[in-house]
Amino acid sequence: MKNVRAQFERISQLKGQQDKATIERLGGLTNLVFKIALDGEAYILRIAGEGTEEYIDRAVEGHNAKVAADAGVSADVLFFDESDGLMLASFIEGETMSSDLFTSLSGSPARAARAFRKLHTSGLEFSFRFELFSMIDDYLKILNDLGATLPDGYHEVVKEAEAVRRALDAHPARLAPCHCDPLCENFIDDGERMWIIDWEYSGMNDPLWDLGDLSVEAGFTVAQDREMMTAYCNGAPSDAEFARMIIYKAMCDLLWTLWGLIQHANDNPVEDFWAYAVGRFERCKALMATPDFAEHLKAVEMG
Numbered sequence: 001m002k003n004v005r006a007q008f009e010r011i012s013q014l015k016g017q018q019d020k021a022t023i024e025r026l027g028g029l030t031n032l033v034f035k036i037a038l039d040g041e042a043y044i045l046r047i048a049g050e051g052t053e054e055y056i057d058r059a060v061e062g063h064n065a066k067v068a069a070d071a072g073v074s075a076d077v078l079f080f081d082e083s084d085g086l087m088l089a090s091f092i093e094g095e096t097m098s099s100d101l102f103t104s105l106s107g108s109p110a111r112a113a114r115a116f117r118k119l120h121t122s123g124l125e126f127s128f129r130f131e132l133f134s135m136i137d138d139y140l141k142i143l144n145d146l147g148a149t150l151p152d153g154y155h156e157v158v159k160e161a162e163a164v165r166r167a168l169d170a171h172p173a174r175l176a177p178c179h180c181d182p183l184c185e186n187f188i189d190d191g192e193r194m195w196i197i198d199w200e201y202s203g204m205n206d207p208l209w210d211l212g213d214l215s216v217e218a219g220f221t222v223a224q225d226r227e228m229m230t231a232y233c234n235g236a237p238s239d240a241e242f243a244r245m246i247i248y249k250a251m252c253d254l255l256w257t258l259w260g261l262i263q264h265a266n267d268n269p270v271e272d273f274w275a276y277a278v279g280r281f282e283r284c285k286a287l288m289a290t291p292d293f294a295e296h297l298k299a300v301e302m303g
Contacts, residue, residue: 004034007047011079011088014038027185029270030263035091044075048085051266054142056200058085060127065199067177071122073115073196094190102184102218109224110231112187112214115194117232120176120207130180130203132251133165139258148265151281160288161254163297164247171303173206180205182214208241212248240303243296253284
């Protein structure tokens with residue numbers, strides 16, 4: 001905890017309070033995250049992980065996290081240092097979600113969808129344009145510079161994804177502020193509504209990316225996909241809307257495969273990131289190979 005307490009001197013709300021605070025380590029794949037209890041208040045202190053500066057723009061994250069708070073879907077940002085990503089935010093009381101909780105808590109897909117809708121329709125602007133195919137190119141360059149190995153067939157699947165690009169470009173989405181990395185653990189359920197945290201990968205994007213990515217992360221069934229999309233659309237989604245969400249389920253796996261490979265190349269010890277990356281890649285290939293996927297492409301292209 002010594003390194004954590006050293007950060008207190010940089011933050012006005014914590015300065016000189018090292019010995020009075022209670023510090024609890026929380027989860028995190030790439031960063032160090034702590035709950036700080038001090039004088040009856042609770043905070044989240046985040047220390048950015050080593051190597052994350054290769055692929056995360058902390059100035060963008062800081063701006064977007066504050067905008068998300070203004071939109072009423074995220075924690076208040078109390079301190080943010082763009083130079084290294086040190087952040088202090090208010091603590092949100094509630095259940096940190098997991099795939100099991102999304103399965104067991106009634107109505108949770110709908111509550112998450114309503115949180116996304118609140119963000120997406122806020123009319124606010126995020127910094128950065130989250131562009132799928134450009135990010136794939138950027139991540140591939142990082143991996144090349146690291147001398148990393150790709151799963152067999154990755155480049156071939158990227159070529160196959162050109163059909164996805166054409167279908168999406170046939171009816172470009174109206175961009176909105178999006179989370180873009182909706183891990184289950186980035187949702188907190190307070191019993192009435194969902195809150196969303198962690199804005200490292202956020203940007204202006206097609207809103208249905210967020211829905212498709214959440215479906216993958218939570219392992220939603222078809223029924224849960226329908227629940228989520230119905231809540232998001234305030235009624236039954238169109239065939240094109242539902243198909244667009246399904247397409248993004250494959251594309252988020254294609255992208256996050258590379259993220260996992262970067263963690264593996266950087267020797268991140270949190271988990272077996274090679275297995276993580278290969279698992280996501282295999283799931284992407286399996287979905288793209290189904291007959292339904294071709295039908296979804298047609299529905300998106302037709303609009």
